[in-house]
Amino acid sequence: MAKANLLDTNTANVVELIGNGRIFRVPPYQRDYSWGEEQWEDLWTDVTELVQKPDDKHYLGALVVEAKSDREFEIIDGQQRLATISLLALAIIARLQNLAARDIERDKNQERAQALRSIFLGQKDPASLIEASKLYLNENNNSFYQDYLIQLKSPLNPRGLEKSNKLLWTCFEYFSKQLSQLEFCEDGERLATLLSETIGRQLMFIRISVDDELNAYTVFETLNARGLELTSTDLLKNYMFSRISVKTDRDVLHRRWQSLIAKVTAPSFPEFLRYHLLTKYPKVRTQRLFKIFREQIKEPQDVFKLLDELEPRAEIYAALKDPTHGYWQETPSARPYILDFKLFRVRQMTPTLFAAWEKYSIEEFVKLLKLISIISFRYNVISDLNTNTLEPIYHEGAKNILDGSSTRASDSARDLRRIYVGDDKFKSDFSSFSVSGSGQSKKLVRYILAKLESHVSGIPRDPETDSGSIEHILPENPSQDWTIMFPEELWEQSIYRVGNLTLLEVNKNRDIGNKPYGEKVLVYPTSQYRLTQKVAEYAPEDWTPARLNARQISMANRALQIWRSDYA
Template sequence: MSRATMLNTRTISFLELIGNGKRYRVPPYQRDYSWSEEQWEDLWNDILALRQQTNEYHYMGALVVQEASSDHDLLIIDGQQRMATLSILALAVIDRLGDLAKQGIDADDNRERAKELRNRFIGERDPASLIESSRLTLNETDNPFYQDYLVQLRKPINPRILPKSNRLLWQCFQYFKERLGDLSDIQQNGIELTRLLSETIARQLLFILITVADDLSAYTVFETLNARGLELTTTDLLKNYLFSLVKVKADQEALQRRWQKLIDTVTPERFPEFLRYHLLCELPKVRSQRLFKLIRERVRDPIEVFALLTALESRAELFAALSDPNHGFWIELSEARPYIRELNLFHVRQMAPVLFAAWERWMPDNPANFVSILRMVSIISFRHTVVSTLNPNELEPVYHEAAKAIISHQAKTPAAVFELLRPIYVPDHKFENDFATLAISTNGQRKKLVKYILAMLESYRSGRHCDPDTDPASIEHILPENPSQEWEQMFPQSQWEAAVYRLGNLTLLHAPANRRAGNASYREKVDIYRQSTYQLTKDIAELAPEEWTMELLERRQRELARIATAVWRIDAG
C-alpha cells in the first residue's frame, strides 16, 4: 500500500491519542452510538485484567482517521464507538472524583485531580474566552447530548424519552459509574481512582492509529485491514461519501430522511448486497470489493446522489420482500409466496437483478409473467445450486444479461427470458444423474430442505398437494441414523455413514408412526410403511418387502430422480 494511500501507521496509547492536542470529529452523518452492555462489559473486564498486570497491554484494534481542515482536526473514519466509550469512562472517573470531594474525602486534592483529568482527556477551557473545547465531537444525533449533558456531568431530566443512541450514551456513563463503585480499593481513594484512568486506561490500552488522506484511502484500508475491532462497514463508507457531496443544509436533511428510510427497508447489513444487485441490472460485473470505487466514479455531484437514491428507493421494498414470503408485497400476489419460500430455503440471491427487471416490466399489468419468472429462477436455483452444486459465479453474468434484456424490452415474454437463462438451467440428464446420488443431512436448517424435497416428490407421486410447511409428516430414515447390529445382516456397517442421508433412504411418516419405527428392524418398519398415507412410503414396501440393502436404496433413489426431473422442470414453450 503506497504512502499516498496510508499516510501513517503506528501503535499509540489512549493517552498519546487523546492528549496530543488533536481534536477528533465524527462525520455528521456517520452512524449513531450503538454499543451496549455486552461491549461495555468486555472492555471493563479487559481493564480489570490490566490492573493486575501493570506491564501488559491490551490492543483496542485499528483507529482510522482522516486529516480534516487543519493539522489539529481529524475525522474518525473508524473507531468512533471505542473513542466515545473511553471518553465516557473518563467522565465517569472524573464524576466519581467529584463525588468524593462533595463527601469531604480529600476534597481539595480530588477536585484538583478531576480538573487535571478533564483537561487531559476531555477538553480544556480557552484562557481568553473561558469556552470549553471538547477533544471529541460526535455525530449530529449524539453530539448535543454528549456535550450538553455528559461533558458537563449533567443528568438528563427524563432519560427514557431520549433517542436510542443518546439513551445508550447515558446508560454507558451509568454502567461505568456503577462498576467504579464496585471496586472496593478505589471507592474512597482518589489516588487509586485517578491511577486507573491515568495509568491503566491511558497507558495500557493501545490502538493501531492509521491516518489516511481521503475517503478512497479509507476504503482501501477498510478492505485490506484485518484487525480486531474494525467496525466500519461498506454502508458507512458509501453513506459518508454520498453525504459529503451534498452541501446545502436543506438537501442534507432531505437526503438524511430518505437515506434512513431506505436503510430501514433493506437493513444496513444487506445494503451493499442490495446496491450490488441494483447495479448488476446495468453492469455485467460488479464485485463487492469495488462497490465504493464504482459509486465514486458514477456519482460526483448532488444531482447524481439524488438520482441514485431515487433508483434505489424504487427497488428497496421488493428486495426486502424477496427475503420474506409474508411481506405485504405478496398479499395480493399469493401465488408468488411458495417460490419466495423456496428461494430462501435454497439460500440463493443471485437472481435479484432479473426479479427487479421483471417486476418493473410486468407489474401490475401482467403479474402472471412475474410469477412465471419467479418460478423459473426457483427451478434453476434448485437444479443448479441445490442438486448439481455448480459454481454460483456462473449465475450472475447470465442473470445480468436477462435483466438487461427485460428492461430494454428485448425479452418480451417469460419464454424469451428462459432462452437467455438456458445456459444455467441444468439439463435433464445431468440433473437426474446428480439427484440419483444426492445426500443431505437432516440436521439443523437442512432438515427443512429435505422435507421440502420429499413433499414435492410426494405431491407428484400421489396427486395430492403436500405442503412442506404445514404437512404434519416428519422425516423417516429407513436405515436409522443409529442402526442396531442386526442391520449388518442387510447393510454392511461400512456403508452406513454413506447411506443414512441419501435421498433414497429418506421418506415421510406421521410422527406417531415415525416414533414406532425408530430404530426398529426393517421387518417391523416395512409393516408401518404399508399402512402409511404417503404414497412415497407405501412404495417402499412394494419395492423392498423383506429387506433393505444398498442396491435397493440406489434403485429407489434413481426412481425418485426420474420423478424429480418432472417436478423441477421448465417447459420452454
Template sequence: MPSFQRDYSWKEEHWEDLWLDLQDLTAKRSSQHYMGSLVLMQNENPEEYTIIDGQQRIATLSILILCVIFRLRELADSGVEPESNRERAALLRGSFIGAKQPGSLVEASKLTLNRNDDDFYQGTLVQLEKPASERSLGDSEKQLWGAFKYFTKRIAEEFSDYSGQKLAEWIDALVSVRLLFIQVVVEDDMGAYTVFETLNARGLELTASDLIKNYLMSLVSKKGKGDLEHVLKRWQRVTGQIGVRRLPEFLRHYFNSLYPFVRQERLFRRIREQVAFAENAMDLVRDLERASVCYRALGDAEDEFWLDFPGAAEQVRALVLFGVSQYKPLALAAFRKLSGDEA
C-alpha cells in the first residue's frame, strides 16, 4: 500500500457487514459475493502491485485469515488434531499472509500497510501476538486490533462444533473462489486518477484525494523525515478544517482560485504540472492550510472567522441557504489578495 495512504479506519459496523455477507454466502453454497473494484498499480517487480483503491477491504480480509490461523493454532494447542491443524495453519499462512525465504529464513509478508499501520500489522497481528498495552495504541492500530478481536470471537462462536478441516476449507473457498473483485491495473498514478474520475463511485473521490496527497508527500519525502513530518501535520490540519468528504471539492476550488478553470478530472494533471519539486509541494500545503480556514467558514455563517469581516456573515448565510458553491474560488482569491476591510 502507498506509504502515505489513509490509515486503517474500518469499525465494528463495517466488520459486521462483512461477516453477515460471509454468513449469507456460506448458506448459499453455490453463490459468490462481489467485493467491489480493486485499483492496482504495477510495480517494477511484475509480481508486486501498489493498491491504490481497496486497502481497507484487503487489510480486513488479511486480518480475517489471520484469525482463522489463530483459531487453528488454538485447536492444535488444545490437542485437537495437533499435527493436521498446525499444517493447515502453515499452509494458509504461506498462501495468503507470507512465507519464509529459503535463504534468510525471514518471513516475507505479502501485504504491506501504510507507514502508520505497518509496524503494528507486521509485528503484532502477523505474529499472532497481543499488544503490550491496548491503551498505548494509536487510533488506527486500535481499529486493526479491534478487527482482530472481532473476527476471532466470531470464528470461535461460528465454528465451535467443527474441526479445523471445516474451518480451513471455509476460508480457503471464500478467499480463493467465492469472493470476487473487479481488478483494474493502471500504469501510473495519472492513470489511477483517471479511473477514479471515470467511475465516479462513492468513496473513490476520497481515494483520488489520497492520490494527490501521496504525490505531494512523495516529493517532500526527498527532503528528509523532519520536513515530511511537518508537512504531514499541515495536511492533517487541512483535513481537520475541511473534513475528508469535502476535500476533493476544496482542492478543485483552491486551484480554480489561482489558475484558469480546471475540471475535477484534470485536477491531478494540473497539480503535477504546477508542483514538480519538494519546495513547491511544501509551499502548496502551507497555502492550503491557510485557505482551509476561509473555506471552512464559507459553509458556516456562524464561524468565528466572520468576526473580522463585518456584514459578511449574512451574505454567507444566504449563500449556504441556496446551496451554491460557484462563488467559492472567487472568495478564496479575494481572501488571498485583499486586506480584511477590502474583502
C-alpha cells in the first residue's frame, strides 16, 4: 500500500478534497456525530453569504487525515464538518428529486441530482456496479448514515433514534427547511449551482495528511479545532482501539473505557495518563505523551495491561480533585488537605500520591497529604518557585514507594526535602507576600487569615464556613485623609499585602468602610477575632508602612510554626 509523505499539507475546496475517487473513514470508536443547531446555523450562514459573493472563499479550518493509501484516508480531526457538509449536499439532492417528482424540469433535475450525487456522495464502481460511499462514519452512526440518509429514506421512528443518529437526521431536516425558504427554492439550476459551486468550490479546507497516528497527534496538538471536534483523549482512545481486531475484545475494551472515563472524565484523561506515566518516567512532556503511549501499546495484551494499571488509579485520581468524594467520607482527616490542593491549584504531586495510596497505610497516607500540603504552601503559594522542578522529584518519590525504598511518610519527607522551602526563605517571602481579595485569591486570603487566627486565638476557624469578612486596614479605595500617615505612592503596593489584611465581622466592616484609621482602630478591639484585636496593640494611634511591615513580619514568624513539616 502506498503511503503519503510524512506530512502533506495543501489547501483544497470541497470538490478537490473528495474528488478522484477518494474515500474518507471515521475510525470505528471515534466520537459520535455531535454537532447541533448552533453549528449548522453557522455553516448555513457562511454558505448563504457566499451566494452573494461568488468570488470569495470561506475557510472551514484544518482537516487532519491519516493516509492509508493514495485514495483512502482515515479522519483524525474534522469528521463533524465533513459529515455536516454531506448532509447539506443530501438535502439539496433530495430537493432536486422532489422538484423532478413534481414535474418541475423532471429530466434535468433528475440528471442534476444524479450528477451531484456522484460528485459529493459516492458513485458506482464500473466493475461491480455497486455504489460506494465517499464517507464512512463511526460504527454507531455509519449504518444509519448509509442505509437511511444516503438512500434518502426516512426513519420509521425518528424519536426512537439513538442520540447521535437523531442529530444526523435533525441536521438533514434543518437544511431541508432552510432550502425550502430560499427565494430560488423551485429553481433546480440555481440549487445545483449552490452545491456544485458555492459549497463545492468556495468552501475551503486546509488538508493535512500524515502517515501515522504519532504524526497525527503531533499535528493535532498544534491546532485550534473548530466546534465540537476531536480531542487528544479521542486520539489516545482511537489508538488503543486500533490495536484490537477481535470484536468481542473491542466490546470489552469499550465497556472498560466507558467506566474509566466516567471516573476521570474525558477532558482530564491525558493529564491522568501523564501522571500515571510519571510514576515510571522522570519526565513526561505533554507533547511526547502520545509517543510514549504508542511505544508502550503495540499488541492487544498491552492495551488490557494498561487498563489494569489505570483502573485502580482512576478512583484516587478523581478523589484527589474532589473534597466531597466518598473516600474522604471514610477518611475525614484527609479532607482538609484535599481542600488545600484544590485551593493551591497543585497537581504535580499526583504520581507520589498514586504510589502512596497503593502502598502506605491510611494513617501514613494522611501524614503524606499533610506534608505535601505544607510543601505546596511554602513552594507554590508563598515562594512561587519554578514548578518544572517538581515533577522529577515527585516521580522519584513515587518510584521509591513502589520499589519499597519508602514505606512511610517520613521516608517520603526525605525524598521530597529538596522542594521543602527553608525557614529563612519562607519567612522572607511571607513577610512581603501580597494577594488580591477577589475570585480564587479571596479564598486564599481567607485561608491564610483563618489559619493565623486559629493559631493566635486557639479557636479553630474554618475558612469555608467562618462568617468573617476580609478587612483592608488601609482601604482598597483610600480617601485623602490617609495621606497623613500613609504616603499615597505606597498605596498600590500595600493594600493587598497580608500585613494589611485581617478578619472582621461583616457589619463592623461595613460600618467602618473607608474611614480614617483613627476611627477604625476604635472598632478593632471589639472584634471576636484575636488577630484583629492585636492590630490596635501594634498600632494604637496610626497605621504606617513601618507598622504594616512589623505586623507582617510577626505574621511570618507565626506562619513558620503553622506551615512546618513534622519531619523538618
